[in-house]
Amino acid sequence: MLTNSPVQACHSVQTDSASPAIAALSDAVRKFAKTEGVTPSPLGSVWALKLSECLPYHRGRNKGLSVAVAVSGLKRVCLGDKQIVNDPGHVIAFHGDASYSAVVEGTPAKPYLALKLQLSPELIAQTLVRLAETDAHASSPAKGALISCEPLDDELAGSLLRLVTSFRDPADCNVLAPLCLQEICYRILRSNAFGVLRSLVSAGDERLVKALRYIEAHAARPDLTIAEIAAEVAMSPSHFAHGFTALFGQSPLQYRKQVRLDRARQHLLTSNASVARAAEAAGYASTSHFTRDFKSSFGMAPRQYAETLAPPRQNDT
Structure with missing residues (x-):
């Protein structure tokens, strides 16, 4: 979860110690990301990024709620005085319209390879309303939290795996992918770091x-x-x-x-x-x-x- 420390490092998880669900997700993302750079999906809001060389300091801008799961290499993201290091075994969730800086570390033998998602505002709203109706509680988040880096658990890894697998068949992508996105959004928003968003929506509103x-x-x-x-x-x-x-x-x-x-x-x-x-x-x-x-x-x-x-x-x- 997001802390008050200026540096939040996500420590690497060795491939041989990863759970079967996370290992299967890593394999699926590698097969999906066939080319260098961006590999788009049929959804438009989901893509893979593969970089086989280091990308020095550069600036970017986040909008909405974006999610990134690295399966190889690492990326250092700086937002204000906070730094997040994302590497395999963790998930970054970034909310808000904000500028950031980043450095990517990748090589031909170990490229930076990540699955990226942009969750739609309507999906976020519907999920938050349903969470409010069930009165799902989490511990209090840091005020104004915009970015989090947490261990990737088997439940979220399974949802992401089913999403990537659905791209192989047009019917699966049309019917199953939206259901996978609903589950992914739910699991991200239920985390402690995004309690600040849950507090903005009251039950029935x-x-x-x-x-x-x-x-x-x-x-x-x-x-x-x-x-x-x-x-x-x-x-x-x-x-x-x-x-x-x-x-x-x-x-x-x-x-x-x-x-x-x-x-x-x-x-x-x-x-x-x-x-x-x-x-x-x-x-x-x-x-x-x-x-x-x-x-x-x-x-x-x-x-x-x-x-x-x-x-x-x-x-x-």
Whole structure:
């Protein structure tokens, strides 16, 4: 869990001492990450990262709730005066819109290899509401905790393994992967480090879930405003915007952008749509603007993404 110490090191777990569940996850991630750099998955919110050489000091930015599980090599992440060292046998969970610096240690013989996930705000909200309804308690977290590094237990490793395995079959990915993400989100949010998020949602308070759904229903509208969304859920604009950002790690309008891009991604993968048509379906007036946003979010241009990840189409007989 996150401590008040400026350095929090996750000590390495030797491969031969790892549990069968963690060893199986490591093997599955190695098979999934076939190429150097980013290996995307059909979900878009899950990918693998493989680096076979050291990556010196660099800066990055986190948004929302992201999860990283290293199976080889290590990564040192600095957030303010805190440093987290992530290596095999541990899981990093990072919440909020915040800049960080990092150093990656990897070699051809022992590359940095990690599974990365970005959990959706709606999934976070639904999970938090259900946790509040069951009155699930954990010990008090450090106030304002944004990042945690904890041992990877067999339950979470099993969920991650089932998720990665589902990518091998389109039907499994479509039906089982969302269930795996629900379980992963639950196990992450139930940890002590994220009690600060659980405290933001009271039992029966589903206003933010309702706001998420309203944003999704009206995401393509260029005139959608925070004031309109806040009125829909009976909150003041300032209270709504603050609560939304604190809980989900991104602003309401940032989430709207994410919804639009996810919608376009689905069009590209399932309907063989052109880039221009996908942009139009997502509410973009400019194809070039859409392409820039898409590449920034998913790591490659829309057409390249579709050609890489779209399932093969069977010939009519």
